[in-house]
Amino acid sequence: MDTVALVPAAGRGTRLGAGVPKALVRVLGHSLLSRAVRGLLDSGSVGHVVVAAAPDQLDPMGREVRDLGERVHVVPGGGERTDSVRAALRAADRLVPSAEVVLVHDAARAFTPARVIRDVVAAVERGAPAVVPTLSVADTIKRVDDEGVVAETVDRSRLRTVQTPQGFTVDVLREAYGAAGEVATDDAGLVERLGYPVETVAGHTNALKVTTSFDLAVAEAVLAAGPV
Numbered sequence: 001m002d003t004v005a006l007v008p009a010a011g012r013g014t015r016l017g018a019g020v021p022k023a024l025v026r027v028l029g030h031s032l033l034s035r036a037v038r039g040l041l042d043s044g045s046v047g048h049v050v051v052a053a054a055p056d057q058l059d060p061m062g063r064e065v066r067d068l069g070e071r072v073h074v075v076p077g078g079g080e081r082t083d084s085v086r087a088a089l090r091a092a093d094r095l096v097p098s099a100e101v102v103l104v105h106d107a108a109r110a111f112t113p114a115r116v117i118r119d120v121v122a123a124v125e126r127g128a129p130a131v132v133p134t135l136s137v138a139d140t141i142k143r144v145d146d147e148g149v150v151a152e153t154v155d156r157s158r159l160r161t162v163q164t165p166q167g168f169t170v171d172v173l174r175e176a177y178g179a180a181g182e183v184a185t186d187d188a189g190l191v192e193r194l195g196y197p198v199e200t201v202a203g204h205t206n207a208l209k210v211t212t213s214f215d216l217a218v219a220e221a222v223l224a225a226g227p228v
């Protein structure tokens with residue numbers, strides 16, 4: 001099946017505070033954007049990539065992916081992440097009409113191992129409408145009340161943190177984004193609301209999202225350790 005990956009990269013990177021949009025921040029010489037897009041293509045499971053860039057960053061982001069060939073497209077994103085994904089999905093309908101599987105992958109998760117990408121695509125190809133990579137929770141989790149006093153210790157055995165790429169059939173993601181004005185912290189959240197089952201595959205600690213400068217330091221260590 002033809003697979004297109006949507007890469008929302010239109011955020012400002014406020015929490016990182018690097019002075020440039022986060023996707024343009026370089027780690028050991030290469031930007032998060034170019035690393036994320038190259039990782040998708042190199043997995044062998046992704047045919048095309050549509051990057052959503054802030055409208056004033058189309059040129060610099062286009063330059064970052066120019067070397068990666070004609071299978072990579074850069075289009076204008078929107079004010080919220082959901083707006084950027086919606087814009088990229090619309091562009092994908094036009095640019096890659098043959099795609100049946102769609103991934104949504106944050107530029108900020110630039111170090112995701114190929115195995116994770118391949119597992120997500122394979123699960124959709126086997127018939128899952130939606131798939132997310134997850135990790136078990138290592139810390140003890142407590143729920144607190146309005147005053148910050150512990151109300152309960154939550155059983156963490158069934159809790160998972162969720163990464164990207166998240167995979168969908170194109171029809172299901174289109175339906176999820178069809179409802180105007182929807183907001184969710186992840187794309188699978190929109191699909192859950194429609195009642196579709198969301199399967200999980202094993203994520204990887206290297207698929208961390210670069211949010212703060214601490215994460216950048218971790219990312220450098222991950223790269224220095226070599227491929228997984």
Ligand code: CTP
Pocket residue numbers: 007008009010011012013014015016022023052077078079080081082084085106107108109209210211
């Ligand atoms: N994103 C996007 N369009 C937006 C906001 C975010 O495409 N309007 C993208 C970001 O570029 C990033 C991903 O969504 O790849 C996850 O968002 P986040 O980690 O929050 O990145 P930023 O919004 O850039 O960071 P911050 O919230 O610190 O400003």
Ligand code: MG
Pocket residue numbers: 011
């Ligand atoms: Mg943000």
